[in-house]
Amino acid sequence: MDKIKNVLVIAGSSQIGTEAIKLMLKNGYRVYVTSRNPIETNDENLFKYTLDVSNSESFLNLKKELQGIEFCAIVNNAGVVVASPVEYLDEDELSRQLQVNLFGLLRIIKFFSGQLEKNGKIINVSSMASYGVYPFLSPYCLSKRASDILLRSFSNESGYKYVSIRPGVIKTKFWLDSIEQNKKNFENFYGKYEKIGQYMLKNAQENAQNALDPSAVGKAIYKSLRAKNPKSVVNVGIDAHLCAIATKFLSEDLLNKIIRIALKIKSR
Numbered sequence: 001m002d003k004i005k006n007v008l009v010i011a012g013s014s015q016i017g018t019e020a021i022k023l024m025l026k027n028g029y030r031v032y033v034t035s036r037n038p039i040e041t042n043d044e045n046l047f048k049y050t051l052d053v054s055n056s057e058s059f060l061n062l063k064k065e066l067q068g069i070e071f072c073a074i075v076n077n078a079g080v081v082v083a084s085p086v087e088y089l090d091e092d093e094l095s096r097q098l099q100v101n102l103f104g105l106l107r108i109i110k111f112f113s114g115q116l117e118k119n120g121k122i123i124n125v126s127s128m129a130s131y132g133v134y135p136f137l138s139p140y141c142l143s144k145r146a147s148d149i150l151l152r153s154f155s156n157e158s159g160y161k162y163v164s165i166r167p168g169v170i171k172t173k174f175w176l177d178s179i180e181q182n183k184k185n186f187e188n189f190y191g192k193y194e195k196i197g198q199y200m201l202k203n204a205q206e207n208a209q210n211a212l213d214p215s216a217v218g219k220a221i222y223k224s225l226r227a228k229n230p231k232s233v234v235n236v237g238i239d240a241h242l243c244a245i246a247t248k249f250l251s252e253d254l255l256n257k258i259i260r261i262a263l264k265i266k267s268r
Helices: 015-026 056-065 091-101 103-115 138-158 174-181 185-189 194-210 215-226 238-249 252-266
Strands: 006-010 030-035 046-050 071-076 116-125 161-167 233-236
Touching: 006 015, 006 103, 015 030, 015 215, 046 056, 056 103, 071 103, 071 215, 091 103, 091 138, 103 116, 103 138, 116 138, 116 215, 138 161, 161 215, 161 238, 174 194, 185 194, 194 252, 215 233, 233 238, 238 252
Parallel strands: 006 030, 006 071, 030 046, 071 116, 116 161, 161 233
Antiparallel strands: none
Protein backbone atom coordinates (compact mmCIF):
# COMPACT_ATOMS: atom_id res chain seq x y z
CA MET A 1 0.00 0.00 0.00
CA ASP A 2 1.28 3.47 -0.88
CA LYS A 3 -0.37 5.04 2.15
CA ILE A 4 -0.96 3.51 5.57
CA LYS A 5 -4.66 2.78 5.97
CA ASN A 6 -6.41 3.16 9.31
CA VAL A 7 -8.89 0.54 10.53
CA LEU A 8 -11.16 0.85 13.56
CA VAL A 9 -11.77 -2.55 15.18
CA ILE A 10 -14.51 -2.79 17.79
CA ALA A 11 -14.20 -5.56 20.42
CA GLY A 12 -10.79 -6.63 19.18
CA SER A 13 -9.94 -8.73 22.24
CA SER A 14 -12.10 -11.60 20.93
CA GLN A 15 -10.25 -14.52 19.36
CA ILE A 16 -11.77 -13.68 15.98
CA GLY A 17 -10.79 -10.04 16.39
CA THR A 18 -7.25 -10.99 17.36
CA GLU A 19 -6.82 -13.18 14.25
CA ALA A 20 -8.05 -10.38 11.97
CA ILE A 21 -5.83 -7.77 13.64
CA LYS A 22 -2.74 -9.94 13.20
CA LEU A 23 -3.36 -10.05 9.43
CA MET A 24 -3.97 -6.30 9.28
CA LEU A 25 -0.75 -5.46 11.11
CA LYS A 26 1.24 -7.97 9.08
CA ASN A 27 0.09 -6.30 5.88
CA GLY A 28 0.75 -2.69 6.82
CA TYR A 29 -2.51 -1.38 8.29
CA ARG A 30 -2.68 0.94 11.28
CA VAL A 31 -5.22 -0.50 13.70
CA TYR A 32 -7.21 1.37 16.33
CA VAL A 33 -8.76 -1.32 18.50
CA THR A 34 -11.31 -1.11 21.31
CA SER A 35 -12.27 -3.61 23.99
CA ARG A 36 -13.42 -3.98 27.56
CA ASN A 37 -10.69 -6.55 28.24
CA PRO A 38 -6.88 -6.26 27.91
CA ILE A 39 -5.41 -6.96 24.47
CA GLU A 40 -2.14 -8.88 24.58
CA THR A 41 -0.98 -8.11 21.04
CA ASN A 42 1.55 -5.26 20.80
CA ASP A 43 2.74 -3.42 17.70
CA GLU A 44 3.84 0.10 16.78
CA ASN A 45 0.80 0.35 14.50
CA LEU A 46 -1.68 -0.90 17.10
CA PHE A 47 -3.46 1.64 19.30
CA LYS A 48 -5.67 0.41 22.15
CA TYR A 49 -8.78 2.00 23.64
CA THR A 50 -11.52 1.05 26.08
CA LEU A 51 -15.13 0.89 24.88
CA ASP A 52 -18.40 -0.47 26.21
CA VAL A 53 -20.64 -0.77 23.13
CA SER A 54 -23.77 -0.75 25.31
CA ASN A 55 -22.93 2.70 26.71
CA SER A 56 -23.31 5.91 24.68
CA GLU A 57 -21.09 7.89 27.06
CA SER A 58 -18.29 5.41 26.40
CA PHE A 59 -18.69 6.17 22.69
CA LEU A 60 -18.54 9.91 23.35
CA ASN A 61 -15.22 9.49 25.17
CA LEU A 62 -13.79 7.36 22.36
CA LYS A 63 -14.99 9.85 19.77
CA LYS A 64 -12.94 12.56 21.44
CA GLU A 65 -9.82 10.36 21.45
CA LEU A 66 -10.16 9.46 17.76
CA GLN A 67 -11.13 12.90 16.52
CA GLY A 68 -9.70 13.71 13.09
CA ILE A 69 -8.68 10.15 12.18
CA GLU A 70 -10.05 8.83 8.88
CA PHE A 71 -10.72 5.12 8.57
CA CYS A 72 -10.80 2.93 5.48
CA ALA A 73 -12.97 0.45 7.38
CA ILE A 74 -14.72 -0.22 10.65
CA VAL A 75 -14.83 -3.84 11.84
CA ASN A 76 -17.36 -4.75 14.52
CA ASN A 77 -16.80 -7.94 16.56
CA ALA A 78 -18.98 -7.05 19.56
CA GLY A 79 -21.56 -9.63 20.52
CA VAL A 80 -23.30 -11.55 23.30
CA VAL A 81 -25.86 -14.36 23.19
CA VAL A 82 -29.03 -14.83 25.23
CA ALA A 83 -30.65 -18.27 25.29
CA SER A 84 -34.17 -19.02 26.52
CA PRO A 85 -37.50 -20.50 25.52
CA VAL A 86 -39.58 -17.59 24.22
CA GLU A 87 -42.40 -18.09 26.74
CA TYR A 88 -39.99 -17.62 29.65
CA LEU A 89 -37.77 -14.97 28.10
CA ASP A 90 -37.06 -12.10 30.48
CA GLU A 91 -37.56 -8.65 28.94
CA ASP A 92 -34.39 -7.34 30.55
CA GLU A 93 -32.40 -10.17 29.00
CA LEU A 94 -33.81 -9.39 25.56
CA SER A 95 -32.86 -5.77 26.15
CA ARG A 96 -29.31 -6.83 27.12
CA GLN A 97 -29.09 -8.83 23.91
CA LEU A 98 -30.18 -5.93 21.74
CA GLN A 99 -28.10 -3.31 23.56
CA VAL A 100 -24.90 -5.02 22.48
CA ASN A 101 -25.67 -6.71 19.16
CA LEU A 102 -28.08 -4.18 17.65
CA PHE A 103 -27.85 -0.85 19.43
CA GLY A 104 -24.09 -1.28 19.70
CA LEU A 105 -23.88 -1.39 15.91
CA LEU A 106 -26.19 1.61 15.66
CA ARG A 107 -23.88 3.57 17.97
CA ILE A 108 -20.87 2.60 15.86
CA ILE A 109 -22.61 3.93 12.76
CA LYS A 110 -23.81 7.13 14.43
CA PHE A 111 -20.52 8.00 16.10
CA PHE A 112 -17.94 6.87 13.53
CA SER A 113 -19.39 6.50 10.02
CA GLY A 114 -18.59 10.20 9.52
CA GLN A 115 -14.90 9.30 9.80
CA LEU A 116 -14.98 6.74 7.00
CA GLU A 117 -13.11 7.44 3.80
CA LYS A 118 -15.16 8.07 0.66
CA ASN A 119 -14.85 4.40 -0.36
CA GLY A 120 -14.86 3.09 3.20
CA LYS A 121 -16.77 0.07 4.45
CA ILE A 122 -18.25 -1.40 7.62
CA ILE A 123 -17.58 -5.09 8.26
CA ASN A 124 -19.92 -6.60 10.83
CA VAL A 125 -19.25 -10.02 12.33
CA SER A 126 -22.79 -11.37 12.29
CA SER A 127 -23.63 -15.09 12.49
CA MET A 128 -25.40 -17.89 10.69
CA ALA A 129 -27.99 -17.22 13.40
CA SER A 130 -29.00 -14.29 11.20
CA TYR A 131 -30.86 -16.82 9.05
CA GLY A 132 -33.19 -17.29 12.03
CA VAL A 133 -33.45 -21.07 12.19
CA TYR A 134 -32.41 -21.72 15.81
CA PRO A 135 -35.13 -22.20 18.45
CA PHE A 136 -34.23 -21.27 22.04
CA LEU A 137 -31.74 -18.76 20.63
CA SER A 138 -34.38 -16.39 19.30
CA PRO A 139 -32.92 -13.29 21.06
CA TYR A 140 -29.56 -13.93 19.41
CA CYS A 141 -31.09 -14.71 16.00
CA LEU A 142 -33.26 -11.61 16.24
CA SER A 143 -30.34 -9.36 17.13
CA LYS A 144 -28.13 -10.67 14.32
CA ARG A 145 -30.86 -10.46 11.69
CA ALA A 146 -31.84 -6.97 12.81
CA SER A 147 -28.22 -5.78 12.78
CA ASP A 148 -27.78 -7.08 9.23
CA ILE A 149 -30.94 -5.23 8.13
CA LEU A 150 -29.75 -2.06 9.88
CA LEU A 151 -26.35 -2.26 8.21
CA ARG A 152 -27.81 -2.97 4.78
CA SER A 153 -30.17 -0.01 5.09
CA PHE A 154 -27.33 2.27 6.18
CA SER A 155 -25.28 1.17 3.18
CA ASN A 156 -28.08 1.86 0.73
CA GLU A 157 -28.76 5.25 2.31
CA SER A 158 -25.15 6.42 2.59
CA GLY A 159 -23.38 4.66 -0.27
CA TYR A 160 -20.77 3.09 2.01
CA LYS A 161 -20.08 -0.59 1.38
CA TYR A 162 -20.93 -3.17 3.99
CA VAL A 163 -20.05 -6.79 4.68
CA SER A 164 -21.97 -9.19 6.91
CA ILE A 165 -19.60 -11.96 7.98
CA ARG A 166 -21.75 -14.94 8.98
CA PRO A 167 -19.70 -17.64 10.70
CA GLY A 168 -21.01 -21.03 11.67
CA VAL A 169 -19.85 -22.64 14.88
CA ILE A 170 -16.37 -21.34 15.75
CA LYS A 171 -13.99 -22.70 18.40
CA THR A 172 -13.67 -19.75 20.79
CA LYS A 173 -14.12 -18.93 24.47
CA PHE A 174 -17.32 -17.15 23.42
CA TRP A 175 -19.17 -20.40 24.13
CA LEU A 176 -17.93 -20.73 27.70
CA ASP A 177 -18.49 -17.01 28.31
CA SER A 178 -22.04 -17.44 27.04
CA ILE A 179 -22.69 -20.33 29.42
CA GLU A 180 -21.57 -18.14 32.31
CA GLN A 181 -23.69 -15.19 31.15
CA ASN A 182 -26.77 -17.42 30.74
CA LYS A 183 -26.71 -19.18 34.11
CA LYS A 184 -29.98 -17.56 35.15
CA ASN A 185 -31.55 -18.14 31.72
CA PHE A 186 -30.82 -21.86 31.85
CA GLU A 187 -33.30 -22.06 34.73
CA ASN A 188 -35.96 -21.30 32.08
CA PHE A 189 -35.32 -24.76 30.63
CA TYR A 190 -36.35 -26.59 33.82
CA GLY A 191 -39.48 -28.66 33.32
CA LYS A 192 -40.72 -29.39 29.81
CA TYR A 193 -37.58 -27.98 28.13
CA GLU A 194 -35.07 -29.62 30.45
CA LYS A 195 -33.67 -32.17 28.01
CA ILE A 196 -33.15 -29.63 25.25
CA GLY A 197 -31.52 -27.32 27.79
CA GLN A 198 -29.09 -30.08 28.76
CA TYR A 199 -28.33 -30.70 25.10
CA MET A 200 -27.66 -27.01 24.46
CA LEU A 201 -25.33 -26.78 27.45
CA LYS A 202 -23.37 -29.86 26.40
CA ASN A 203 -23.23 -28.68 22.79
CA ALA A 204 -21.88 -25.27 23.80
CA GLN A 205 -19.14 -26.91 25.88
CA GLU A 206 -18.16 -29.12 22.94
CA ASN A 207 -18.19 -26.21 20.49
CA ALA A 208 -15.63 -24.41 22.63
CA GLN A 209 -13.20 -27.24 21.86
CA ASN A 210 -14.12 -28.88 18.56
CA ALA A 211 -15.44 -26.29 16.10
CA LEU A 212 -13.86 -24.36 13.21
CA ASP A 213 -10.73 -22.39 14.08
CA PRO A 214 -11.29 -18.62 14.53
CA SER A 215 -8.51 -17.91 12.02
CA ALA A 216 -10.99 -18.83 9.27
CA VAL A 217 -13.16 -15.87 10.26
CA GLY A 218 -10.12 -13.62 10.66
CA LYS A 219 -9.13 -14.43 7.07
CA ALA A 220 -12.66 -13.69 5.84
CA ILE A 221 -12.59 -10.30 7.56
CA TYR A 222 -9.20 -9.47 6.08
CA LYS A 223 -10.22 -10.60 2.60
CA SER A 224 -13.28 -8.34 2.78
CA LEU A 225 -11.12 -5.49 4.03
CA ARG A 226 -8.76 -5.75 1.07
CA ALA A 227 -11.44 -6.29 -1.59
CA LYS A 228 -12.41 -3.26 -3.67
CA ASN A 229 -15.92 -4.63 -4.11
CA PRO A 230 -16.44 -7.19 -1.35
CA LYS A 231 -19.43 -9.51 -1.17
CA SER A 232 -22.17 -8.15 1.06
CA VAL A 233 -22.67 -11.52 2.75
CA VAL A 234 -19.80 -13.90 3.53
CA ASN A 235 -20.65 -17.28 5.06
CA VAL A 236 -17.82 -19.01 6.93
CA GLY A 237 -18.01 -22.75 7.57
CA ILE A 238 -20.02 -25.60 6.08
CA ASP A 239 -22.84 -25.14 8.62
CA ALA A 240 -23.24 -21.47 7.68
CA HIS A 241 -23.39 -22.34 3.97
CA LEU A 242 -26.00 -25.03 4.68
CA CYS A 243 -28.11 -22.51 6.61
CA ALA A 244 -27.96 -20.11 3.68
CA ILE A 245 -28.97 -22.83 1.21
CA ALA A 246 -31.79 -24.16 3.41
CA THR A 247 -33.39 -20.76 3.95
CA LYS A 248 -33.08 -19.91 0.27
CA PHE A 249 -34.46 -23.09 -1.28
CA LEU A 250 -36.77 -24.64 1.34
CA SER A 251 -40.21 -23.29 2.14
CA GLU A 252 -40.67 -21.95 5.64
CA ASP A 253 -43.19 -24.69 6.42
CA LEU A 254 -40.81 -27.44 5.32
CA LEU A 255 -37.90 -25.88 7.17
CA ASN A 256 -40.00 -25.61 10.34
CA LYS A 257 -40.93 -29.29 10.04
CA ILE A 258 -37.26 -30.26 9.77
CA ILE A 259 -36.39 -28.12 12.80
CA ARG A 260 -39.15 -29.70 14.90
CA ILE A 261 -38.01 -33.20 13.97
CA ALA A 262 -34.43 -32.30 14.90
CA LEU A 263 -35.59 -30.92 18.24
CA LYS A 264 -37.47 -34.14 19.03
CA ILE A 265 -34.36 -36.18 18.31
CA LYS A 266 -32.14 -33.95 20.42
CA SER A 267 -34.54 -33.87 23.37
CA ARG A 268 -34.91 -37.66 23.75
